[in-house]
Amino acid sequence: MTATVSLLDVSTYLPGEPISAEYYAQFAESDELRENVMFRAPRYRHHVGPDETAIDMIERATAGLIERHGADTVLGADVLITHTQMPDVPFYGGGGGTAHRLGMKPNWVVDLHNGGCAAFLLGLKLARNLLASGEGHTALIAVAQNAAGQIFDQETIRRKAQSAIPGDGAAVGLVTLSDASPILDVECRTYGEYAGDMTVTSDPPRKWWQPGTGEGYIGFTESKITKVLARGNRQVPEVSYAVCDRIGVRPKDIDLLVTNQPNRLFLRNWRDALELPAERHVDTFDDCGNLFAAGIPVNLDRAIDDGRVKAGDTVLMAAFAHAGDFAGAAAVRWGGRG
Template identity: 30%
Template sequence: MTESPRAMVGRSLEGVAILGTAAVIPETGARLVDNDEIDHLLTGRGQRTMSAEWLAMMGVQRRLWTCVPGDPPAVDAASTDSMLAEAIEATIADAGIDRSDVDMVVAATTTTSRLTTSMAAVATGRLGMQCATMEVRAGCASAAYGLATAYAHLGLGAGCVVVVAAETITKVAPGTGPPAYLAGDGAAGVALARTDTPGSGLVASWLSGDGSLSALAGPPGTLPPNQADLDQDRYRLVMDKRFDEAAAPWWPVGPTSVLDAAGVRADAVDALVMNQANRFRLVQTADKVGVPADALVDVVGKTANAGAASMLVALDRACRTGRAGPGSTVLVAGVGGGLCAAALVLHP
């Protein structure tokens, strides 16, 4: 990465507030799994388990599974689009609005359940909604890109945009070693709307990336599926160590750059919301950016690495604990496969 990577810096947009948030756990087709169960699973497969020290460093304690990593998904397993639909419903309910009030739904995911159709369209179809829909895919930074997209459309005239994220990473995760512990599924959402409330809105956004790293993270198999890739199990998630090394400097550069663009000091941040890769990366980033330790929103112990969904789960937690409330400053940042990176400064 160059010291100052080329980035798209977005201007501010006043008069947009967070109306509601939600994080959902499907009633069927998914279950919560703790580390002891994974230890037992891997031992039964004759594979090594991860040490208590490593688990403490990663911060993972439990996670939602729609599928046992390494196994074929069950017929009744929750799907990405079914969880998106649940997240839309829960978010709308928390916002106190009707489905007909929503002008647009933006769905963020890396684990789509359809080859071509937008997950936002499929999810809203489940609910009988008619509105603009689009899917955003930018690795684990997808939710941050989704938020940037929502603010852009609110600036173009939309009155209410719901951003939802869902992941079924366990369906593509290998059932061995670290991925078995780190992989998590989940869904969450946020409703944004134009408002007359002074002081609320987007202060600045920053989007960047490095496509030369795209082959180092994610399933290497191509679509539509072909027999050669299936035979070599190339539709399982792969995370090359070189990607983690190359991605490391991107974690602080986005937050630092967007704070500079917004004219906001790091110590003025009330909530730092990121995709929950692992606790080590979250704490390291907060420290390098200079954000107060108590501003870091850490839900990785309950979500593990649930990709794009984990960011909106963290945003929901920030809103419910008062760290992302009226008058607060929220820093959202994400880094994911691609490489894709994004950061935003918000006044909720």
């Protein structure tokens, strides 16, 4: 690529007041998976409001970009890439509605779903390629995680161990043709053989779209959890090392690691695999829970606000998705929030 493309900024939104672990403790029932490391609850998380849509969340997350870069930067973006964990309407994503709400008329509107928890990284790769190939000057990457307050807080599901882990949030990344904060490299890998390993189930069983009395939840078993742990422990370091090798930086010399945050075990194992101390790995799990695709940009935004990343630092972002069917990593030389 001849053109340099930068991740210029990120802006985020967390809905409502923090919800404590005690909220779920009052509903907890006997669950054979409750002691599993996958389901050790964070102290807090946020839930989307009862009438709050994914587009509402993205609009609120965009406010910071408008404040810092002006409304024309958002309105004039040539590319809009969106990902919603749970689309408000099953048959289509939120790209068109988001563009309309923000007053945009982009040449490209792309909804991503296969990226899952790594969707922000997939969006970075797509935006980088589109802008570098001449398809525009500016792109927005908008992600919304809205399943915690809608799926996991259902009356019969909130009793399960899995329900205390997710939190809701949204984020928007601003990508432009510039050398201010260059995207150094992006690695995305699809593991299609694992695509069917994450399932939605209910009691009594039915297809997700069929009417019935049982509320839907993720079909975890001990066997599936063991496989997911093994895949996540392997995939995130693999894509991270691939990016670091190409940009000529040893993983242990990365200034800041930003990952998705399924649970504390993954966070510890990933930084150990990359030989990084905890202070160079952003961890908001106890404040936000598992934010799915919003985890990376929310964590990056938090690190910027807290002064943990400064101009010239190399930031490595990495994540895996679902039961391990997708993984990605990206490196950015942060230029500062100008």
